[in-house]
Amino acid sequence: MTLPQLPSLANVKRLLIVKTSSIGDILHALPAVEAIQRARPDISIDWVVRKRCASVLEGNPVIRALHVVPNKPTMRDLLSVRRDLRARRYDCALDLQGLGLSGLLTWLSGAPIRIGIDRNREGNAYFLTHPIVSAKLGGEHGDRHAVDILYGFSELFGAHPKRGEFPEQRYLTDGIASEVLVDVRALPCPRVALNVGASWEYKKWPVGYWVELADTLIEQGRSIVFVGDSKDAEVVGQVKIKMRAAEPIVDVSGRTSSLRELAAVLESCDVLVTGDTGPMHMGVAVGTPTVALFGATNSDRTGPYGARNIVLNMHLSCSPCYRKPTCDGRVDCMRAITPGMALEAVDRELAMGKRVA
Template sequence: MRVLIVKISALGDVIHALPTLAWLKSIDPSIEIDWLVEEGFAPLLEGHSLLRKVHRLGLKRWRRQGFLATLKGIRQTIIDLRQENYDMVLDLQGNCKSGIFTLLAGASQRFGFARDGVREWPNLLATNRKVALTPADHHVSDRSLAVARAAFPEGKTALLAGPMNVSPEASATVQRQLTELDLDRQPLVVLQYGTTWTTKLWPLECWQELAGRLCDDYRVRPILLWGNDTEKQACIAIHRATDGRAIIWPRGSLPELVALLQKADLVIGGDTGPIHIAAAVGTSTISLFRVTDAERNGPRGDEHICLQSPLDCSPCLRKDCERDAECGKSISVSEVFRSVCVLLRGDK
């Protein structure tokens, strides 16, 4: 049996879909599983012990090259997929883009979401096994598992997150960096300031205060992650607020980010990819939810604490809001720090 998973993007969504791998392999370890994903996220999956092959999709790159390049790239991807002779496709994306590849991959069985679960209705034309979601499938990982369960109801392993492989080479690189910074003899706390939406951000002054308290009360030097120039400037401001004690981590490869998060004792951030990576590699997290729903997106388990804004309008899914400042400060530094004490010290 050869199965293709179609989950193209985004970073957090790809991570949330990982439990489907363990579910399929719990039925029959000989099942061959491939994954179609946007090439920027492929390093997360390449080398995974439960995957046979990762198909890189270069849609963003092709679009920059023009219309003809996009058509050529899509055509070649479809040719490559059809040569694999898939028995089944699991479309875990549910939009038009994923539907094209699901329909044309050549598999006789094409599982996907029913009308209540698709993101874009034309996706319904691509699948011939439609899975209706129930209230029990509220969490985004459970949505993907619902499709896997419909295709393989005899599965036994339903993980809350992961599994995710950590590259030995990346792990060695990160360990050398930690040793050079003398960070391998203290609790390792990682702070992820950035998110994709401004309405998901926790205020910069809150991050500055939290980083200062970590330095003063725990004598740790928190690591600051960044992914673009705006986030780097925020990290510089946090670094300065701690008199240089917080460390601005150099931007590395995606496998190196995974390795760093696996080595951390605690990762703190909003509803964003690194938080979900941390959960997938077994690291404790504190996640801050403002406009998105912690019950739908948040890491699950005793080693994770999700803090939802107490405002009556949260979660609202708005990318712009006149109450943005109020919402950001509705999750207090004291509340986050208490959560740090619970996870690092075991306080109740």
């Protein structure tokens, strides 16, 4: 396939970013969008996002306007979005999602230049005027981090991104105050956040491992903050009931009212231990050193970005399997990561101190 040559972007003044979800994917795109703004302060940047993720972008100083679409948009919704987008008269739209809906929204914008990755997942490439071979963005063999691949888009606009560092997103926690935060900040330091839940069973660390890690941390004088949404509260309860220690612990699972409040909780902690989840990326975004437990997914592509964070991944021959495990549900890759390994990683992070932006 012969790809059309990318035209000059020097005259682009109105840019639309299309990255509708999920939390981690949106956070991955922020460094690239910031790099575009630094390189081209003359460009006005807007963003299309699904409603469930919109709060992550609200208040971002780089973004002029958000176009919020329903989580499951109807044809009427899409026609309404089309009117709003075309009224802005965008010069260029970037499909940073690479899926069918994002491609459609990119096309609906009416932008004469529509750029995205030439993977044609769900037919998204048919909506683009200029699909880019992923190898040119650093992602040919699947061993480049998503942040680095997205940085490749910023280079199209003349940016020279500082790879390897995730710029702290201070706006995420500006002005956040709540009883939950008061409870967390009343704990003695160091505070270790434990995110025990995950969206896939194959991303979960065994409950007994969390119990052993939490008890040992408390014995060593650390405070524990359990984080997660309402779906995670049950497994947090299973961990707590098996623990020897009852304090110092604050359980905020299911108590944080927004993604921004969760971000503020994580910022108030000295280390985060987590699986491959949205809160992992949120912790990185607010500058909390992160210990990430990986097995079924590719830590090279979606692990916590930046050298300061620690990934524990045993790299079994069957890993990453994603949603096609070959271990009959034993989750060998996660069981191979012992509580002792996680404890050592927490110790290393605490010894280095809280990251300074």
